[in-house]
Amino acid sequence: MRLRQKIILFAVAPLVLALSAISLTVYHQATSLVQQERAVIKPAYLATKESELKNYVALATQAISHLYESGKTDAATKDAARAILAKLEYSEDGYFFLFDLKGTMLMHPRLKESVGKNMWNLADPNGKMIIQDLIHIARAGGGFYDYVWPKPSANSNDPKPKRSYAIELPAWGWMLGTGVYLDDIDDALAEVDQKASNNITNTMLWILAIMLLSLLMVILVGLALNIWDQRDTLEKERMRFAGELHDGVCQKLGAIKLHIEALIKKLAGPPQDMSITLDILEETTGRLYEVNDEVRGIARGLYPEILTDLGLESALRQLTHDYLTTPIDFFSTGDVNGLSDPANLALYRMAQESFENTRKYAVANRIMLRLEGDERYVTLAIIDDGIGFDVSKCTSDSSRGMGLRNMRRRLEDEGVDGKLTLRSSPQGTTVMARVPRKPRNTFLINLFPCKRK
Template sequence: MKLKAKIFLLALVPFLAAIAGIALGVRHQATALAIAQHDTTQSAYMASKEIELRHYVDLATSAIKPLYDEAGVNARDDAILRNRALAMLEKMDFGQDGYFFVYDMHGRSLMHPREPDLVGRDLWTLRDPAGSLTIQQLIAAAAEGGGYVRYVWHRPSTGKLAPKLGYVVPLPRWGWMLGTGIYLDDVDTTLARIDQRASSDIEHTMLWIGAIALAGLCVIAVCALVLNVSEYRSADAKLKRLAQQVVESQENERARLSRELHDGISQMLVSVKLLLESALARFELSEPRVQPAEAALSTGIGRLGDALREVRRISHALRPSMLDDLGLAAALEQLTRELSTQSHLSIGFTQIVHDHAAQLPDTVKTALFRIAQEALTNIFRHAQATQAAVSLEVSARRVTLSISDDGRGFDVERVQADPSAGVGLRNMRERLEALNGELQFVSRPGHTLVTATAPLFAQEALHIEMQADPS
């Protein structure tokens, strides 16, 4: 084989391997992000639908409450009061396909405004096309104090079977099950549209990678035609630099993705899981509809919304809005307050602002907030501490963030040396290194201190340099 052919292959094979690796990595990551976006969007939609259904049923029960309460006092007119309640519920609706239905606890239909032919019929053994006992599932949920059921029912506006989410509550004094539902066609359509758009974006990205690969191949082919012996060494050096740049870019991208996913989504999902577990424990120890448990579940739903916004932030590389709206000190105070209410930790926050203190750049605020979030999460998950403290000190030339706790401590050298155990600490250190800052750890049983320091004058010099040289 001629020397030119060997050099051509030497350039071609690594290039194709790198492009193939990049293409596979990009496709895998984009697919994973699309799946995560689908799941979080679906969870958010279903959570909003459940809240909406509960609101509708609360309105209906409030509307008939005077009749229901009067029936308990005046049993002689109970039948008249029931009929008035059914008539009132029959007139209530929320759109063409939004209505209320009433069954007794034995499966007999008492009121159905969209399908009046069902009234009076025993539907206890009614099955959907999949064989599920629809009415029995609804009654079982009502018998447990109320709940949500997914089933299939005819949509009045189309006359076709459609998936539906129902919410039912019992009326024990009358032996009724009152409920309503929302058809989920629009949710499925929206999710399908999101999936289609994500698939289209992935295909466009792959086409761009293919075009870049083709352009690269053309460049290599043209260069191979004009190479001579004196250019071979230069080409070899360029290939080595190109390979190094590809490796560095891959490592930087992996580090960025790992840092953002670990510091953001992972911590929020852990918080949500703990909240839901707390709510479940409260429900198990309390009667139904206990307000503290409901408040905990409501907070968990809010956390899920935060997780969705965090995924979008990672996708679009946006800054945390809380820092832009409230500033670092207010954001840290809110973070410590939220974690204190969610756990047994007592977390204090102090701020020290010296005379002529400098304004914190956005990059510094973001880095310090993420460091505090990571450190507090580690305390919550691993330290077994009862008290923690966060301190922010701002002067004219530097800003210092300190996080301490009274937990069991850890072996700093061992954790930093272990690649699988020190991801969070490594992410914190990388954030500060980008700002010319310094991160210090002091840990022993009963006391752990994390100190993050960032120079402010260096950030101003960097900002001026970037304005003077935009390239």
């Protein structure tokens, strides 16, 4: 596995999994906290409202206590008490109401037109007998009662949930009550839910931003490694190219220069035997042919034209013909066309390097080159009957096996995604490469494709 792929597998995947797990945990915990908060807030809010209702009723009874405790039961005294209660308001929806114990409305600041009417059979949309139930609760010592009733501040006849508190004024046969609308509590809880939802959303967005930033950093690191690897490969190719020019072409051109200078001296001097001159010209011509062949070889080494013109099979067949040191049997089966240029070049380079290694080290009598293609893969195997080598020692020693490492690097590169297999024993060596027809779309190659120019 190449370095960039390791970065993707061991950095990006755990990072995404960890941040996803953190996101789910944060979301679960935040949602749980909101539910717990609702479970605490609603009862506390209701308890507060109930305490306020009791206090409001206590203040109302205190406001008319001088009349109620006077012992008078005449109409004038009662009218004065009703007038005082009618003026007591603590909000637009906070008012008091009075009924006698038979259900007749005695005072209601929001329903003045119904004062004097008997409301004993008044029911809310849910079927609750409001006045009967309130009177029963009041006569039982006072208490709370839930029902639905139109809310004055809403300017609508749509009933809203309401909780009222009622007590009995037994000396006058009255039921005194007041109430609060519970939709205010629902609105407060909805506001709490909205704030919590916004906080959860913001937290998730921050986690997502951190995830994207982290992924971007990993991508940039991978891109930097990719660029560095390409530059390193290019630098090695330049050094190899320069070395071949210096050690081969330049040396031969230098020798040709000396021969030409010698020929010029011969021609500038007194007439001599032409056979000497012809020998120099023939030797110079031979050196020029050698330089020409070497330059062609270097050009083919950069990217063999035969790969582009005739394809991988023909290029390998020509390579076996050009290799004269050891007999080579070449076999090709199946469809081996359709690979990318980097894949064709990687397989061609592998064959070149394997032949050269066999020539230098294997002491082989015969080589077999087998090229096979199926629907998914193209496989190239080079098998010799040489003396073999220690694969583990050669691949682990950084001072040896440069050619093998270059093979593996080319085959595992983006755009190839191949696999190299080595097997060696005293009876011979097998070098095998398998390349998929459609290389996997790796993470970095999709984002930053690098094509051979």
